[in-house]
Amino acid sequence: xxxxxxLSDLAAEFGLTAxxxxxxxxxxGRQPNLTELGIFSVMWSEHCSYKSSKKWLKTLPTKADxxxxxxxxxAGVIDIGDGQAAVFKMESHNHPSFIEPxxxxxxxxxxxxxxxxxxxxxxxxxMNALRFGDPDHPKTRHLIAGVVAGIGGxxxxxxxxxxxxxxxxxxxYNGNILVNAMTVGVADADRIFYSAAxxxxxxxxxxxxxxxxxxxxxxxxxxxxxxxxxxxxxxxVQVGDPFTEKLLLEACLELMATDxxxxxQDMGAAGLTCSSVEMADKGGVGLExxxxxxxxxxxxxxxxxxxxxxxxxxxxMVLEPGKEDMARAIxxxxxxxxxxxxxxxxxxxxxLRKDGEVVGDIPVRPLVDDAxxxxxxxxxxxxxxxxxxxxxxxxxxxxxxLETLIACPDIARKSWIWEQYDHMVMADTAQRPxxxxxxxxxxxxxxxxxxxxxxxxxxxAADPTRGGAQAVAECWRNLTAVGARPLAxxxxxxxxxxxxxxxxxxxxxxxxxxxxxxxxxxxPVVSGNVSLYNETNGEAIQPTPAIGGVGLLDDLDLxxxxxxxxxxxTLILVGDTAGxxxxxxxxxxxxxxxxxxxxxxxxxxxRRNGDFVRSLIRDRRVTACHDIADGGLLIALxxxxxxxxxxxxxxxxxxxxxxxxxxxxxxxxxxxxxxxSENAAAVLEKAAKAGVPAMxxxxxxxxxxxxxxxxxxxxxxxxxxxxHWLPAYMSAx
Amino acid sequence: MQASVIVFPGxxxxxxxxxxxxxxxxxEPTMVWHGDSELPKSDLIVLPGGFAYGDxxxxxxxxxxxxxxxxxxxxxxxxxxxxxxxNGFQVAIESxxxxxxxxxNANLKxxxxxxHLRVENVHTxxxxxxxxDEVIRIPIAHHDGNYVADDDTVAELEDENRIVFRYxxxxxxxxxxxxxxxxxxxxxxIVNKAGNVLGMMPHPxxxxxxxxxxxxxxxxxxxxxGSLG
Numbered sequence: 005x006x007x008x009x010x011l012s013d014l015a016a017e018f019g020l021t022a023x024x025x026x027x028x029x030x031x032x033g034r035q036p037n038l039t040e041l042g043i044f045s046v047m048w049s050e051h052c053s054y055k056s057s058k059k060w061l062k063t064l065p066t067k068a069d070x071x072x073x074x075x076x077x078x079a080g081v082i083d084i085g086d087g088q089a090a091v092f093k094m095e096s097h098n099h100p101s102f103i104e105p106x107x108x109x110x111x112x113x114x115x116x117x118x119x120x121x122x123x124x125x126x127x128x129x130x131m132n133a134l135r136f137g138d139p140d141h142p143k144t145r146h147l148i149a150g151v152v153a154g155i156g157g158x159x160x161x162x163x164x165x166x167x168x169x170x171x172x173x174x175x176x177y178n179g180n181i182l183v184n185a186m187t188v189g190v191a192d193a194d195r196i197f198y199s200a201a202x203x204x205x206x207x208x209x210x211x212x213x214x215x216x217x218x219x220x221x222x223x224x225x226x227x228x229x230x231x232x233x234x235x236x237x238x239x240x241v242q243v244g245d246p247f248t249e250k251l252l253l254e255a256c257l258e259l260m261a262t263d264x265x266x267x268x269q270d271m272g273a274a275g276l277t278c279s280s281v282e283m284a285d286k287g288g289v290g291l292e293x294x295x296x297x298x299x300x301x302x303x304x305x306x307x308x309x310x311x312x313x314x315x316x317x318x319x320x321m322v323l324e325p326g327k328e329d330m331a332r333a334i335x336x337x338x339x340x341x342x343x344x345x346x347x348x349x350x351x352x353x354x355x356l357r358k359d360g361e362v363v364g365d366i367p368v369r370p371l372v373d374d375a376x377x378x379x380x381x382x383x384x385x386x387x388x389x390x391x392x393x394x395x396x397x398x399x400x401x402x403x404x405x406l407e408t409l410i411a412c413p414d415i416a417r418k419s420w421i422w423e424q425y426d427h428m429v430m431a432d433t434a435q436r437p438x439x440x441x442x443x444x445x446x447x448x449x450x451x452x453x454x455x456x457x458x459x460x461x462x463x464x465a466a467d468p469t470r471g472g473a474q475a476v477a478e479c480w481r482n483l484t485a486v487g488a489r490p491l492a493x494x495x496x497x498x499x500x501x502x503x504x505x506x507x508x509x510x511x512x513x514x515x516x517x518x519x520x521x522x523x524x525x526x527x528p529v530v531s532g533n534v535s536l537y538n539e540t541n542g543e544a545i546q547p548t549p550a551i552g553g554v555g556l557l558d559d560l561d562l563x564x565x566x567x568x569x570x571x572x573x574t575l576i577l578v579g580d581t582a583g584x585x586x587x588x589x590x591x592x593x594x595x596x597x598x599x600x601x602x603x604x605x606x607x608x609x610x611r612r613n614g615d616f617v618r619s620l621i622r623d624r625r626v627t628a629c630h631d632i633a634d635g636g637l638l639i640a641l642x643x644x645x646x647x648x649x650x651x652x653x654x655x656x657x658x659x660x661x662x663x664x665x666x667x668x669x670x671x672x673x674x675x676x677x678x679x680x681s682e683n684a685a686a687v688l689e690k691a692a693k694a695g696v697p698a699m700x701x702x703x704x705x706x707x708x709x710x711x712x713x714x715x716x717x718x719x720x721x722x723x724x725x726x727x728h729w730l731p732a733y734m735s736a737x
Numbered sequence: 738m739q740a741s742v743i744v745f746p747g748x749x750x751x752x753x754x755x756x757x758x759x760x761x762x763x764x765e766p767t768m769v770w771h772g773d774s775e776l777p778k779s780d781l782i783v784l785p786g787g788f789a790y791g792d793x794x795x796x797x798x799x800x801x802x803x804x805x806x807x808x809x810x811x812x813x814x815x816x817x818x819x820x821x822x823x824n825g826f827q828v829a830i831e832s833x834x835x836x837x838x839x840x841x842n843a844n845l846k847x848x849x850x851x852x853h854l855r856v857e858n859v860h861t862x863x864x865x866x867x868x869x870d871e872v873i874r875i876p877i878a879h880h881d882g883n884y885v886a887d888d889d890t891v892a893e894l895e896d897e898n899r900i901v902f903r904y905x906x907x908x909x910x911x912x913x914x915x916x917x918x919x920x921x922x923x924x925x926x927i928v929n930k931a932g933n934v935l936g937m938m939p940h941p942x943x944x945x946x947x948x949x950x951x952x953x954x955x956x957x958x959x960x961x962x963g964s965l966g
Binding site: 153156163245254338423424426427431432434445560 | 746747748749750752753756757786787788790791792793846847848849850876878880940942943945946948949950
């Protein structure tokens with residue numbers, strides 16, 4: 005570092021504006037030194053401070069009777085009965101994954117698992133939501149290969165199953181892929197651990213990997229746009245060591261079974277800085293660190309490097325006095341570093357010492373409370389002109405439209421991805437990847453958690469508010485479709501540069517839509533993460549508010565799957581079908597158009613239809629169920645047939661205008677269910693009583709899929725089309 | 738049956754196999770830490786799946802030198818049945834309990850999916866619950882499960898009927914198409930000369946409860962529990 009460089013220039017290099025630098029000086033009452041400036045700049049980075057999004061995040065509903073802990077801690081916590089809690093969060097690792105896909109994705113998974121076990125929960129399921137660029141873009145194949153291997157490499161070694169996720173492709177992600185990772189854990193509801201430090205004089209303990217020179221200023225990197233030189237940022241990406249994290253997990257859980265821990269915080273973004281400051285701030289105490297005690301990987305590390313390193317697999321804890329030796333013994337048993345690196349003080353200051361000298365001294369409150377918060381100007385996205393189904397051309401033939409859609413990158417089977425993830429370890433996976441939601445049994449019980457990640461970015465690009473609402477609604481629907489009661493969500497808000505009003509407008513709109521849907525569906529937000537500046541050379545990604553939802557199945561015997569179970573059953577379409585084709589995959593993949601408004605989201609209908617389907621599942625009236633989403637009714641039906649290896653014959657109703665709208669339209673709040681034929685009349689009657697639109701569209705039979713009067717195609721042919729694309733693409737030279 | 742499950746720091750299928758053993762035997766196995774140098778009385782020793790010491794080097798290479806493995810090898814040589822699953826198979830090979838080597842999958846990727854196995858030898862204490870040439874469905878989950886051995890070793894394994902499981906199609910056909918990882922001769926599991934050490938890459942504990950979507954792995958645990966009391 006060039007000592008003579010003017011400090012304010014350096015501040016700019018660290019991502020602080022001139023005004024923010026002035027706030028630093030006034031908070032300190034003097035010029036900061038290099039270490040202090042580094043600390044301010046990461047704490048005030050977008051990644052750590054949420055300075056552009058905070059105002060809007062506050063509008064999201066976060067409470068319900070079953071919410072134990074909402075946003076603000078390492079992860080959200082909800083009550084799942086019997087004295088147990090589910091702990092979960094989703095987080096982005098977009099910027100590092102683009103620069104170095106394997107390590108970027110791996111450490112994303114490692115980081116989110118740490119967030120969950122920091123709260124005292126054993127991670128039981130990993131999920132992800134991935135967006136890649138155009139398959140024809142020269143980098144896409146390499147990025148997919150690296151990201152998938154990285155996610156698997158970390159989760160597989162940890163022994164936590166990666167049970168599902170979603171993967172989309174669009175050219176808007178050519179320069180900024182999205183890697184959103186979610187972890188769900190289970191804990192005893194009365195044994196949740198929080199991060200507020202307490203007890204003046206209590207020891208501050210560092211456990212985990214040694215601190216190295218990797219990932220320095222990663223949070224700052226993640227708070228800026230990319231340009232053509234983004235490869236040069238590789239040194240800001242951390243390197244993961246899942247084996248050490250496995251040891252850290254086991255050691256932490258073992259210590260958590262005792263009463264030694266006062267507070268605990270994982271070292272994620274901004275490492276030792278963020279973890280100590282947050283613990284001190286939440287507890288309203290001061291904190292002193294002796295940097296000579298911090299386990300380091302190499303000699304000669306400066307205070308700046310130690311404080312800004314984002315080396316992985318590290319935790320900071322405040323222990324009860326006198327428990328140090330017992331705690332140390334546990335970490336030594338697992339072969340993990342354990343060091344007392346400081347203590348809590350009553351000064352309200354964050355003081356760093358090295359070689360006997362004070363190398364940093366910052367008042368905690370201003371560092372957190374004076375963090376800038378912006379009400380950035382925003383402009384709403386122009387609504388798209390209406391696009392009635394009748395104005396959308398029919399395909400040359402419906403069968404080839406089906407074949408195109410079932411094989412397109414967004415719908416093509418993703419087993420090439422999930423087969424690289426251990427999705428069965430822990431031996432509680434009751435529903436593997438490929439269905440509407442993953443289902444994992446709560447160990448040792450008959451109940452289960454359902455988990456789904458969802459977002460349809462093309463909807464949000466056309467109408468951010470509707471896109472935000474739809475992401476929540478689809479997630480809720482996916483949980484419902486397996487028979488679960490949706491409980492709460494975590495979100496991962498991925499957007500471009502918020503300093504551009506049109507991008508800020510997307511963020512504001514999406515949050516408003518999400519809030520509406522979460523309120524209407526009693527589906528509060530309990531944790532989340534915001535990733536901004538996902539753009540390269542001024543080209544932003546599509547607005548992508550990824551939603552990770554968790555639901556509860558009281559009895560695994562009542563779980564539903566998408567697979568058709570028997571021939572001769574009646575297929576019933578639940579929900580209204582208007583044949584909405586604006587922003588549909590049909591439009592994009594068959595007609596090469598991306599226009600029109602996304603489908604309307606009627607939250608009252610979502611709730612009514614979903615509650616109805618869930619009650620049918622609970623009453624064992626439904627043998628198979630699938631939510632209708634990308635590609636519409638015919639794609640949903642084809643997927644049900646493939647999963648069950650049983651065909652179907654359906655008929656387009658005479659009043660459907662036009663057939664391609666009915667088959668491929670993406671109207672929301674819909675499910676396709678299969679019921680034993682003798683139950684069909686009762687189901688329809690019950691639907692009528694509940695005010696839920698429902699109609700028989702055909703029956704299950706044979707080994708073909710037939711749309712009467714239009715075409716018959718063998719399941720083998722559909723399967724080939726569905727399964728071919730991704731492996732063929734990935735094995736191409 | 739009193740089973741002992743060896744727990745290495747990076748084991749991650751130790752609990753899964755414990756559940757399967759307890760279910761079949763009606764008794765909890767003893768979990769034995771890798772750093773221990775003594776084994777409790779054991780009718781069966783299980784080396785579970787996972788990443789014993791991270792396996793950043795050759796899988797199982799470090800685990801083979803852990804204190805407990807000296808004792809496991811001694812007991813195995815004395816005739817105690819040893820069930821070595823996945824990473825346990827790798828550890829058993831590195832410890833010299835079984836011949837050959839397990840190298841990276843032919844596609845160089847981690848593979849987690851159900852595969853079919855043809856049961857080639859039902860005359861072992863592990864597989865007596867299956868029928869001759871029965872085809873079973875059990876998941877694999879590994880990056881390094883590609884079994885290799887020299888010609889003499891493979892000939893010996895064949896001659897002595899020590900190949901217990903081969904990867905096959907659902908109809909029992911053993912061919913390249915049914916081979917998920919490139920293993921020589923589609924070998925998925927073998928026993929030692931004495932027949933008391935079984936190493937297998939597939940995970941029987943993962944299809945041993947109806948919730949898993951199948952129970953084809955369960956006969957292994959039931960058979961052991963039945964014969965070992």
